[in-house]
Amino acid sequence: MAAMEDVLEVYHRPYDETRPLVCLDEASKQLIGETVVPIPAAPGRLERFDHEYVRNGTANLFMVTMPLLGWRAVHVTERRTALDFAEVVRWLVEEVHEEAEKVVLVMDNLNTHKIASLYEAFPPERARRIAGKLEIHHTPKHGSWLNMAEIELSVLARQCLDRRIESSEELKREVAAWEEDRNERMVGIRWQFTTADARIKLHRLYPATQ
Template sequence: MEEILAVYERPYDLRNPLICLDEATKQLVKEITIPIAARRGQPERVDYEYERNGTANLFMLCEPIVGARYVKVTQRRTALDYAHLLKELVDVFYPEARQITLVQDNLNIHSPSSLYKAFAPQEARRILSRLEFVYTPKHGSWLNMAEIELSILARQCLDQRIADFQNLQKQVSAWNSHRNQKGTWINWRFTTQEARVKLQRLYPAINY
Protein backbone atom coordinates (compact mmCIF):
# COMPACT_ATOMS: atom_id res chain seq x y z
CA MET A 1 0.00 0.00 0.00
CA GLU A 2 2.72 2.47 0.94
CA GLU A 3 4.54 1.77 -2.31
CA ILE A 4 1.43 2.75 -4.28
CA LEU A 5 0.90 5.89 -2.18
CA ALA A 6 4.54 6.90 -2.63
CA VAL A 7 4.12 6.61 -6.41
CA TYR A 8 1.05 8.87 -6.24
CA GLU A 9 3.06 11.48 -4.36
CA ARG A 10 5.75 11.76 -7.02
CA PRO A 11 5.94 15.18 -8.73
CA TYR A 12 4.52 15.36 -12.22
CA ASP A 13 7.05 14.39 -14.88
CA LEU A 14 6.15 14.64 -18.55
CA ARG A 15 8.86 12.09 -19.40
CA ASN A 16 7.63 9.65 -16.73
CA PRO A 17 3.81 9.72 -16.77
CA LEU A 18 1.77 7.90 -14.14
CA ILE A 19 -0.91 5.67 -15.68
CA CYS A 20 -3.51 3.54 -13.89
CA LEU A 21 -4.94 0.46 -15.60
CA ASP A 22 -8.01 -1.60 -14.80
CA GLU A 23 -10.70 -3.49 -16.69
CA ALA A 24 -14.39 -4.37 -16.39
CA THR A 25 -16.93 -6.59 -18.13
CA LYS A 26 -20.15 -5.32 -19.71
CA GLN A 27 -23.13 -7.60 -20.34
CA LEU A 28 -24.65 -6.88 -23.75
CA VAL A 29 -28.44 -6.84 -23.64
CA LYS A 30 -30.91 -6.72 -26.54
CA GLU A 31 -34.45 -5.43 -26.22
CA ILE A 32 -37.20 -7.95 -27.00
CA THR A 33 -39.90 -5.28 -27.23
CA ILE A 34 -39.07 -1.91 -28.75
CA PRO A 35 -39.24 0.76 -26.00
CA ILE A 36 -41.95 3.44 -26.26
CA ALA A 37 -40.29 6.82 -26.54
CA ALA A 38 -40.92 9.54 -24.01
CA ARG A 39 -43.44 12.27 -24.81
CA ARG A 40 -44.98 15.21 -23.01
CA GLY A 41 -46.28 14.03 -19.65
CA GLN A 42 -45.17 10.44 -20.27
CA PRO A 43 -41.68 9.00 -19.53
CA GLU A 44 -40.02 6.42 -21.74
CA ARG A 45 -41.45 2.96 -21.18
CA VAL A 46 -39.17 -0.08 -21.38
CA ASP A 47 -40.26 -3.69 -21.08
CA TYR A 48 -38.57 -5.68 -18.31
CA GLU A 49 -37.80 -8.61 -20.63
CA TYR A 50 -34.51 -8.70 -22.50
CA GLU A 51 -32.16 -11.06 -24.31
CA ARG A 52 -28.54 -11.61 -23.28
CA ASN A 53 -26.22 -10.98 -26.21
CA GLY A 54 -22.78 -11.90 -24.86
CA THR A 55 -20.23 -9.79 -23.03
CA ALA A 56 -17.46 -7.35 -23.84
CA ASN A 57 -14.38 -6.18 -21.99
CA LEU A 58 -13.38 -2.60 -21.25
CA PHE A 59 -9.76 -1.66 -20.56
CA MET A 60 -9.44 1.65 -18.69
CA LEU A 61 -6.22 3.63 -18.91
CA CYS A 62 -6.17 6.91 -17.01
CA GLU A 63 -3.60 9.56 -16.24
CA PRO A 64 -5.21 11.01 -13.11
CA ILE A 65 -2.82 13.93 -12.66
CA VAL A 66 -3.75 15.56 -15.98
CA GLY A 67 -7.35 14.33 -16.22
CA ALA A 68 -7.01 12.10 -19.28
CA ARG A 69 -8.36 8.63 -19.86
CA TYR A 70 -8.71 6.13 -22.69
CA VAL A 71 -11.15 3.22 -22.76
CA LYS A 72 -10.55 0.38 -25.18
CA VAL A 73 -13.43 -2.01 -25.82
CA THR A 74 -12.41 -5.56 -26.73
CA GLN A 75 -14.28 -8.77 -27.40
CA ARG A 76 -12.24 -10.61 -24.78
CA ARG A 77 -9.82 -10.04 -21.95
CA THR A 78 -6.79 -12.16 -22.75
CA ALA A 79 -3.03 -11.86 -22.41
CA LEU A 80 -2.86 -10.90 -26.09
CA ASP A 81 -5.42 -8.11 -25.68
CA TYR A 82 -3.48 -6.79 -22.70
CA ALA A 83 -0.15 -6.97 -24.55
CA HIS A 84 -1.46 -5.03 -27.54
CA LEU A 85 -2.89 -2.41 -25.18
CA LEU A 86 0.57 -1.93 -23.62
CA LYS A 87 2.14 -1.55 -27.07
CA GLU A 88 -0.46 1.11 -27.89
CA LEU A 89 0.24 2.84 -24.59
CA VAL A 90 3.99 2.98 -25.29
CA ASP A 91 4.03 3.71 -29.03
CA VAL A 92 0.86 5.72 -29.62
CA PHE A 93 -0.10 7.56 -26.45
CA TYR A 94 3.32 8.24 -24.92
CA PRO A 95 5.97 7.81 -27.63
CA GLU A 96 8.17 10.55 -26.11
CA ALA A 97 8.08 9.20 -22.54
CA ARG A 98 11.32 7.86 -21.12
CA GLN A 99 9.45 5.44 -18.87
CA ILE A 100 5.77 4.92 -18.02
CA THR A 101 4.78 4.00 -14.47
CA LEU A 102 1.82 1.62 -14.70
CA VAL A 103 -0.34 0.94 -11.63
CA GLN A 104 -2.43 -2.23 -11.91
CA ASP A 105 -3.76 -5.15 -9.88
CA ASN A 106 -2.47 -8.72 -9.78
CA LEU A 107 -4.69 -10.21 -12.48
CA ASN A 108 -2.91 -13.14 -14.09
CA ILE A 109 -2.59 -11.45 -17.50
CA HIS A 110 -0.94 -8.36 -15.94
CA SER A 111 2.48 -9.86 -16.42
CA PRO A 112 5.54 -9.30 -18.63
CA SER A 113 4.97 -12.81 -19.97
CA SER A 114 1.86 -11.55 -21.80
CA LEU A 115 4.10 -9.45 -24.05
CA TYR A 116 6.22 -12.47 -24.91
CA LYS A 117 3.07 -14.37 -25.87
CA ALA A 118 2.07 -11.60 -28.28
CA PHE A 119 5.37 -10.41 -29.76
CA ALA A 120 8.84 -11.57 -30.73
CA PRO A 121 11.31 -11.44 -27.80
CA GLN A 122 13.06 -8.31 -29.07
CA GLU A 123 9.77 -6.42 -29.40
CA ALA A 124 8.48 -7.63 -26.04
CA ARG A 125 11.71 -6.51 -24.39
CA ARG A 126 11.55 -3.11 -26.11
CA ILE A 127 8.05 -2.47 -24.75
CA LEU A 128 8.96 -3.71 -21.27
CA SER A 129 11.98 -1.43 -21.11
CA ARG A 130 9.61 1.54 -21.27
CA LEU A 131 7.37 0.32 -18.43
CA GLU A 132 7.59 0.28 -14.64
CA PHE A 133 4.96 -2.04 -13.16
CA VAL A 134 3.54 -1.15 -9.74
CA TYR A 135 1.02 -3.64 -8.35
CA THR A 136 -1.74 -2.99 -5.85
CA PRO A 137 -1.67 -5.34 -2.85
CA LYS A 138 -4.03 -8.28 -2.51
CA HIS A 139 -7.50 -7.02 -1.51
CA GLY A 140 -6.19 -3.51 -2.18
CA SER A 141 -7.42 -2.85 -5.71
CA TRP A 142 -9.28 0.20 -4.33
CA LEU A 143 -5.87 1.90 -4.35
CA ASN A 144 -5.97 1.90 -8.15
CA MET A 145 -7.44 5.20 -9.37
CA ALA A 146 -8.58 3.52 -12.59
CA GLU A 147 -11.32 1.91 -10.47
CA ILE A 148 -12.71 5.38 -9.82
CA GLU A 149 -12.89 6.09 -13.54
CA LEU A 150 -14.57 2.74 -14.19
CA SER A 151 -17.21 3.45 -11.56
CA ILE A 152 -17.94 6.83 -13.19
CA LEU A 153 -18.13 5.16 -16.61
CA ALA A 154 -20.57 2.62 -15.18
CA ARG A 155 -22.84 5.33 -13.74
CA GLN A 156 -22.73 7.77 -16.63
CA CYS A 157 -22.62 5.47 -19.64
CA LEU A 158 -23.06 1.77 -18.91
CA ASP A 159 -26.21 1.93 -16.76
CA GLN A 160 -28.40 1.20 -19.80
CA ARG A 161 -29.17 -1.70 -22.07
CA ILE A 162 -26.59 -1.85 -24.85
CA ALA A 163 -27.37 -4.42 -27.49
CA ASP A 164 -24.12 -5.13 -29.31
CA PHE A 165 -20.37 -4.61 -29.45
CA GLN A 166 -20.47 -1.82 -32.05
CA ASN A 167 -23.01 0.21 -30.08
CA LEU A 168 -20.98 -0.26 -26.91
CA GLN A 169 -17.89 1.08 -28.69
CA LYS A 170 -19.88 4.11 -29.90
CA GLN A 171 -21.34 4.89 -26.48
CA VAL A 172 -18.02 4.49 -24.66
CA SER A 173 -16.15 6.56 -27.23
CA ALA A 174 -18.64 9.43 -26.83
CA TRP A 175 -18.33 9.30 -23.03
CA ASN A 176 -14.53 9.14 -23.27
CA SER A 177 -14.30 12.18 -25.55
CA HIS A 178 -16.72 14.24 -23.45
CA ARG A 179 -14.92 13.50 -20.20
CA ASN A 180 -11.50 14.27 -21.68
CA GLN A 181 -12.77 17.56 -23.10
CA LYS A 182 -13.93 18.54 -19.60
CA GLY A 183 -10.44 17.77 -18.28
CA THR A 184 -11.86 16.16 -15.16
CA TRP A 185 -9.09 14.90 -12.90
CA ILE A 186 -8.99 12.84 -9.71
CA ASN A 187 -8.18 14.73 -6.52
CA TRP A 188 -6.49 11.91 -4.61
CA ARG A 189 -6.06 12.87 -0.95
CA PHE A 190 -5.18 9.55 0.73
CA THR A 191 -1.51 9.85 1.73
CA THR A 192 0.96 7.55 3.43
CA GLN A 193 0.71 9.53 6.65
CA GLU A 194 -3.09 9.24 6.68
CA ALA A 195 -2.84 5.52 5.96
CA ARG A 196 -0.64 5.00 9.01
CA VAL A 197 -3.30 6.65 11.16
CA LYS A 198 -6.56 5.41 9.63
CA LEU A 199 -5.29 1.88 8.94
CA GLN A 200 -3.18 1.53 12.06
CA ARG A 201 -4.73 -1.87 12.76
CA LEU A 202 -3.03 -3.27 9.65
CA TYR A 203 0.46 -2.40 10.83
CA PRO A 204 2.39 -4.77 13.11
CA ALA A 205 2.71 -3.73 16.74
CA ILE A 206 6.32 -3.23 17.76
CA ASN A 207 7.19 -3.56 21.43
CA TYR A 208 10.50 -2.12 22.54
Protein backbone atom coordinates in the same frame (compact mmCIF):
# COMPACT_ATOMS: atom_id res chain seq x y z
CA MET B 1 1.20 -2.69 3.46
CA ALA B 2 4.34 -2.41 1.39
CA ALA B 3 2.41 -2.47 -1.90
CA MET B 4 -0.07 0.11 -0.61
CA GLU B 5 2.64 2.52 0.50
CA ASP B 6 4.47 1.99 -2.79
CA VAL B 7 1.39 3.05 -4.80
CA LEU B 8 0.68 6.00 -2.49
CA GLU B 9 4.24 7.22 -2.95
CA VAL B 10 3.83 7.09 -6.72
CA TYR B 11 0.61 9.10 -6.54
CA HIS B 12 2.34 11.96 -4.78
CA ARG B 13 5.17 12.40 -7.21
CA PRO B 14 5.07 15.68 -9.17
CA TYR B 15 4.08 15.42 -12.81
CA ASP B 16 6.97 14.42 -15.07
CA GLU B 17 6.32 14.21 -18.80
CA THR B 18 9.32 11.90 -19.19
CA ARG B 19 7.78 9.44 -16.70
CA PRO B 20 4.00 9.83 -17.10
CA LEU B 21 1.74 8.20 -14.51
CA VAL B 22 -0.85 5.86 -16.04
CA CYS B 23 -3.45 3.80 -14.19
CA LEU B 24 -5.02 0.77 -15.86
CA ASP B 25 -8.01 -1.35 -14.90
CA GLU B 26 -10.67 -3.37 -16.67
CA ALA B 27 -14.29 -4.45 -16.28
CA SER B 28 -16.87 -6.42 -18.21
CA LYS B 29 -20.23 -5.26 -19.56
CA GLN B 30 -23.16 -7.56 -20.23
CA LEU B 31 -24.66 -6.82 -23.66
CA ILE B 32 -28.46 -6.82 -23.46
CA GLY B 33 -30.83 -6.74 -26.43
CA GLU B 34 -34.55 -6.00 -26.50
CA THR B 35 -37.22 -8.56 -27.36
CA VAL B 36 -39.78 -5.77 -27.78
CA VAL B 37 -39.06 -2.34 -29.22
CA PRO B 38 -39.04 0.17 -26.33
CA ILE B 39 -41.77 2.82 -26.22
CA PRO B 40 -40.10 6.23 -26.72
CA ALA B 41 -40.27 8.92 -24.09
CA ALA B 42 -43.04 11.52 -24.41
CA PRO B 43 -43.95 14.68 -22.50
CA GLY B 44 -44.58 13.61 -18.92
CA ARG B 45 -43.62 9.97 -19.60
CA LEU B 46 -40.29 8.17 -19.45
CA GLU B 47 -39.11 5.71 -22.08
CA ARG B 48 -40.54 2.26 -21.34
CA PHE B 49 -38.76 -1.07 -21.67
CA ASP B 50 -40.18 -4.58 -21.61
CA HIS B 51 -39.02 -6.71 -18.69
CA GLU B 52 -37.89 -9.45 -21.08
CA TYR B 53 -34.54 -9.20 -22.82
CA VAL B 54 -31.96 -11.25 -24.71
CA ARG B 55 -28.36 -11.76 -23.64
CA ASN B 56 -25.83 -10.95 -26.36
CA GLY B 57 -22.70 -11.97 -24.50
CA THR B 58 -20.24 -9.66 -22.80
CA ALA B 59 -17.61 -7.14 -23.78
CA ASN B 60 -14.49 -6.11 -21.90
CA LEU B 61 -13.46 -2.53 -21.18
CA PHE B 62 -9.86 -1.51 -20.53
CA MET B 63 -9.74 1.82 -18.71
CA VAL B 64 -6.50 3.77 -19.13
CA THR B 65 -6.26 7.07 -17.28
CA MET B 66 -3.67 9.76 -16.62
CA PRO B 67 -5.21 11.35 -13.51
CA LEU B 68 -2.73 14.22 -13.30
CA LEU B 69 -3.74 15.41 -16.77
CA GLY B 70 -7.46 14.67 -16.65
CA TRP B 71 -7.22 12.25 -19.59
CA ARG B 72 -8.58 8.78 -20.13
CA ALA B 73 -9.10 6.24 -22.92
CA VAL B 74 -11.36 3.21 -22.96
CA HIS B 75 -10.64 0.20 -25.16
CA VAL B 76 -13.57 -2.15 -25.82
CA THR B 77 -12.55 -5.72 -26.61
CA GLU B 78 -14.45 -8.95 -27.13
CA ARG B 79 -12.40 -10.82 -24.55
CA ARG B 80 -10.20 -10.36 -21.50
CA THR B 81 -7.03 -12.18 -22.50
CA ALA B 82 -3.29 -11.72 -22.11
CA LEU B 83 -3.15 -10.71 -25.78
CA ASP B 84 -5.75 -7.97 -25.29
CA PHE B 85 -3.89 -6.62 -22.27
CA ALA B 86 -0.56 -6.74 -24.12
CA GLU B 87 -1.98 -4.73 -27.02
CA VAL B 88 -3.20 -1.98 -24.69
CA VAL B 89 0.23 -1.79 -23.06
CA ARG B 90 1.95 -1.75 -26.46
CA TRP B 91 -0.28 1.14 -27.53
CA LEU B 92 0.64 3.06 -24.39
CA VAL B 93 4.38 2.55 -24.83
CA GLU B 94 4.78 2.73 -28.60
CA GLU B 95 2.13 5.28 -29.53
CA VAL B 96 0.83 7.39 -26.64
CA HIS B 97 4.14 7.75 -24.81
CA GLU B 98 6.68 6.95 -27.49
CA GLU B 99 9.00 9.74 -26.31
CA ALA B 100 8.82 8.95 -22.59
CA GLU B 101 11.75 7.42 -20.73
CA LYS B 102 9.40 5.23 -18.68
CA VAL B 103 5.66 4.76 -18.36
CA VAL B 104 4.81 4.53 -14.67
CA LEU B 105 1.99 1.98 -14.73
CA VAL B 106 -0.31 1.29 -11.76
CA MET B 107 -2.58 -1.76 -12.01
CA ASP B 108 -3.89 -4.67 -9.97
CA ASN B 109 -2.61 -8.24 -9.83
CA LEU B 110 -5.02 -9.78 -12.32
CA ASN B 111 -3.49 -12.91 -13.81
CA THR B 112 -3.04 -11.30 -17.24
CA HIS B 113 -1.49 -8.09 -15.87
CA LYS B 114 2.03 -9.45 -16.14
CA ILE B 115 5.12 -8.87 -18.26
CA ALA B 116 4.69 -12.46 -19.41
CA SER B 117 1.60 -11.37 -21.39
CA LEU B 118 3.84 -9.27 -23.65
CA TYR B 119 5.84 -12.38 -24.54
CA GLU B 120 2.61 -14.20 -25.47
CA ALA B 121 1.67 -11.39 -27.84
CA PHE B 122 4.95 -10.25 -29.42
CA PRO B 123 8.37 -11.58 -30.47
CA PRO B 124 10.78 -11.60 -27.52
CA GLU B 125 12.82 -8.63 -28.74
CA ARG B 126 9.76 -6.42 -29.00
CA ALA B 127 8.27 -7.70 -25.74
CA ARG B 128 11.54 -6.92 -23.93
CA ARG B 129 11.66 -3.44 -25.47
CA ILE B 130 8.12 -2.66 -24.32
CA ALA B 131 8.76 -4.10 -20.86
CA GLY B 132 11.93 -2.05 -20.56
CA LYS B 133 9.89 1.16 -20.82
CA LEU B 134 7.57 0.21 -17.97
CA GLU B 135 7.85 1.03 -14.29
CA ILE B 136 5.12 -1.20 -12.84
CA HIS B 137 3.43 -0.76 -9.46
CA HIS B 138 0.82 -3.33 -8.44
CA THR B 139 -1.92 -2.50 -5.97
CA PRO B 140 -2.12 -4.93 -3.03
CA LYS B 141 -4.47 -7.87 -2.99
CA HIS B 142 -7.94 -6.66 -1.91
CA GLY B 143 -6.65 -3.12 -2.47
CA SER B 144 -8.16 -2.30 -5.86
CA TRP B 145 -9.58 0.92 -4.37
CA LEU B 146 -6.02 2.24 -4.64
CA ASN B 147 -6.20 2.16 -8.43
CA MET B 148 -7.48 5.48 -9.78
CA ALA B 149 -8.57 3.72 -12.98
CA GLU B 150 -11.16 1.92 -10.87
CA ILE B 151 -12.59 5.32 -9.93
CA GLU B 152 -12.92 6.16 -13.62
CA LEU B 153 -14.62 2.82 -14.28
CA SER B 154 -17.10 3.60 -11.52
CA VAL B 155 -17.91 6.97 -13.09
CA LEU B 156 -18.26 5.32 -16.51
CA ALA B 157 -20.66 2.74 -15.06
CA ARG B 158 -22.87 5.42 -13.49
CA GLN B 159 -22.86 7.89 -16.35
CA CYS B 160 -22.82 5.64 -19.40
CA LEU B 161 -23.28 1.94 -18.73
CA ASP B 162 -26.27 1.91 -16.36
CA ARG B 163 -28.71 0.81 -19.06
CA ARG B 164 -29.21 -1.84 -21.70
CA ILE B 165 -26.62 -1.78 -24.48
CA GLU B 166 -27.21 -4.29 -27.26
CA SER B 167 -23.90 -4.71 -29.11
CA SER B 168 -20.18 -4.04 -28.99
CA GLU B 169 -20.62 -1.44 -31.73
CA GLU B 170 -23.18 0.48 -29.69
CA LEU B 171 -21.01 0.16 -26.61
CA LYS B 172 -18.00 1.60 -28.45
CA ARG B 173 -20.04 4.58 -29.66
CA GLU B 174 -21.44 5.36 -26.24
CA VAL B 175 -18.10 4.97 -24.48
CA ALA B 176 -16.33 7.12 -27.09
CA ALA B 177 -18.84 9.94 -26.56
CA TRP B 178 -18.41 9.74 -22.77
CA GLU B 179 -14.62 9.68 -23.11
CA GLU B 180 -14.53 12.67 -25.47
CA ASP B 181 -16.72 14.81 -23.23
CA ARG B 182 -14.76 13.98 -20.09
CA ASN B 183 -11.41 14.60 -21.80
CA GLU B 184 -12.54 17.92 -23.24
CA ARG B 185 -13.41 19.03 -19.70
CA MET B 186 -10.08 17.60 -18.44
CA VAL B 187 -11.75 16.01 -15.44
CA GLY B 188 -8.98 14.92 -13.09
CA ILE B 189 -8.87 13.00 -9.83
CA ARG B 190 -7.83 14.76 -6.64
CA TRP B 191 -6.12 11.98 -4.74
CA GLN B 192 -5.64 13.04 -1.11
CA PHE B 193 -5.05 9.78 0.80
CA THR B 194 -1.39 9.66 1.86
CA THR B 195 0.98 7.22 3.48
CA ALA B 196 0.65 9.19 6.72
CA ASP B 197 -3.15 8.79 6.52
CA ALA B 198 -2.76 5.06 5.94
CA ARG B 199 -0.52 4.62 8.97
CA ILE B 200 -3.12 6.32 11.15
CA LYS B 201 -6.43 5.12 9.71
CA LEU B 202 -5.27 1.59 8.80
CA HIS B 203 -2.86 1.06 11.68
CA ARG B 204 -4.61 -2.18 12.68
CA LEU B 205 -3.53 -3.74 9.38
CA TYR B 206 0.17 -3.09 9.99
CA PRO B 207 2.18 -5.82 11.74
CA ALA B 208 2.87 -5.15 15.40
CA THR B 209 6.50 -4.34 16.19
CA GLN B 210 8.37 -4.07 19.45
